[in-house]
Amino acid sequence: MRYSDLFFTLSSTFILLALIGCSVSENKSHLQQRAQSNLVNITTWHYQQQNATSATQLTELIDIPQLTQLVKQAVSNNPDAQQMAMNLKIAYAQRGIVNSDRIPQATTEINSHKHKENSISHNSEIRVSWEIDLWQKIQNTVDAANMDIASAQANYQATLDTLIANIMRTWLAISLQKQLIEIEESRLKSLTDNETFIIKRYRNGLGSLEDLDNARSSSATTQATLANYREQLSQNKRTLSLLLGEAPEKRAIQISSEFPTVLQPLANIPAQDLARRPDLQSAYHLIIAEQYRTQAAYKALLPSINLSAAFTGEELFNNPVWELLGQLTAPLFLGGKLRAQAEIAQLTAEKAYWNYQSTLLNAVNEVENTLGQEQSLSRQQQHIHQALQTAKRSFIHYQKKYSQGLVDIIELLATQQRTFNLQSQLTQLIYNRLTNRIDLGLALGLGVTS
Numbered sequence: 001m002r003y004s005d006l007f008f009t010l011s012s013t014f015i016l017l018a019l020i021g022c023s024v025s026e027n028k029s030h031l032q033q034r035a036q037s038n039l040v041n042i043t044t045w046h047y048q049q050q051n052a053t054s055a056t057q058l059t060e061l062i063d064i065p066q067l068t069q070l071v072k073q074a075v076s077n078n079p080d081a082q083q084m085a086m087n088l089k090i091a092y093a094q095r096g097i098v099n100s101d102r103i104p105q106a107t108t109e110i111n112s113h114k115h116k117e118n119s120i121s122h123n124s125e126i127r128v129s130w131e132i133d134l135w136q137k138i139q140n141t142v143d144a145a146n147m148d149i150a151s152a153q154a155n156y157q158a159t160l161d162t163l164i165a166n167i168m169r170t171w172l173a174i175s176l177q178k179q180l181i182e183i184e185e186s187r188l189k190s191l192t193d194n195e196t197f198i199i200k201r202y203r204n205g206l207g208s209l210e211d212l213d214n215a216r217s218s219s220a221t222t223q224a225t226l227a228n229y230r231e232q233l234s235q236n237k238r239t240l241s242l243l244l245g246e247a248p249e250k251r252a253i254q255i256s257s258e259f260p261t262v263l264q265p266l267a268n269i270p271a272q273d274l275a276r277r278p279d280l281q282s283a284y285h286l287i288i289a290e291q292y293r294t295q296a297a298y299k300a301l302l303p304s305i306n307l308s309a310a311f312t313g314e315e316l317f318n319n320p321v322w323e324l325l326g327q328l329t330a331p332l333f334l335g336g337k338l339r340a341q342a343e344i345a346q347l348t349a350e351k352a353y354w355n356y357q358s359t360l361l362n363a364v365n366e367v368e369n370t371l372g373q374e375q376s377l378s379r380q381q382q383h384i385h386q387a388l389q390t391a392k393r394s395f396i397h398y399q400k401k402y403s404q405g406l407v408d409i410i411e412l413l414a415t416q417q418r419t420f421n422l423q424s425q426l427t428q429l430i431y432n433r434l435t436n437r438i439d440l441g442l443a444l445g446l447g448v449t450s
């Protein structure tokens with residue numbers, strides 16, 4: 001083969017490879033554009049809101065004076081939050097490793113040789129090498145590492161947001177258990193009073209011992225329910241300590257049995273709300289990171305230029321011998337390894353896009369569900385409140401009838417149980433509605449300042 005033919009062949013190869021690199025750059029933002037378009041195409045929420053409150057922080061939704069201090073403690077002491085913080089620091093350190101490839105590398109070597117005359121000679125060498133980032137391949141890997149950091153930051157924020165939301169839910173759960181215990185204690189007191197009243201009537205020749213057995217059966221059932229609620233209360237207190245990153249017996253946090261005020265967060269334009277969600281931000285940054293890695297993988301097919309300089313000699317600093325080398329290398333045949341690695345990188349980027357799409361659909365579903373739950377729970381609360389008022393009036397009416405011997409104890413106890421059951425049901429509904437508002441805030445991307 002003539003030199004002109006060889007030169008033409010190599011030139012054509014380099015031009016072809018350069019075109020491959022350019023085509024990769026042109027497709028760089030394809031998946032990003034698809035992800036952004038999918039988010040913007042969600043234009044409205046299905047449910048309308050009333051009396052919603054505009055908020056930027058999750059902690060603005062609930063009126064708990066001690067919450068700010070608990071948030072600070074949880075961020076500092078919670079093991080899960082600290083693990084995510086370590087992941088973020090690791091991402092920064094990994095970027096430092098990748099970034100070091102852009103900087104000239106220097107190594108030194110000292111050799112000693114013993115000769116037959118028992119004389120010892122020393123030879124030293126300092127070698128400096130540097131790969132010229134001709135195609136911005138190294139820059140692409142650094143850019144990918146930067147996106148990994150952004151993803152890790154979003155994951156850390158998501159962990160903090162979930163942690164604080166769990167603290168708020170647990171706080172409400174403790175208030176719920178205290179109220180349910182108060183209701184059951186009132187029920188038990190009423191049942192005990194009924195037993196006393198039944199015994200009194202029996203001694204006066206009214207009623208029967210069967211009435212007393214029925215009343216005592218109801219009392220025993222209520223005591224069992226009380227035992228269950230008290231244990232749930234203890235478990236919720238231990239859960240709160242766990243979230244704060246401290247031992248359960250360390251201190252007793254004073255929590256009122258009354259529910260604090262929990263505001264309903266305002267749902268705005270879907271694209272505006274969902275863009276604040278850290279899980280979506282993390283998934284989006286991973287798409288960009290994988291695209292940069294895909295670019296770097298394809299550019300590994302292109303030729304590379306390496307410069308190196310070596311300083312050698314027995315007296316390195318007095319009389320060195322130095323050489324300067326330039327090296328142009330290009331992959332010829334590696335059994336398709338580099339091409340397969342590039343294809344894997346491209347498929348990984350596509351997978352990251354579908355992970356983003358899954359996260360987006362789940363986010364939309366969470367918001368729609370919590371918006372719908374707010375309206376449903378509001379209507380349920382109104383109806384149960386009306387039912388409770390009716391049951392209270394009915395119970396008073398049955399008490400008068402029973403004292404006159406017009407109804408039996410079974411009817412009275414049934415009415416009484418219905419009243420206390422409705423009180424418990426109403427309390428549970430209020431709790432569900434308040435926790436749903438916290439879930440809605442989390443779904444809309446409200447969080448805490450990290």
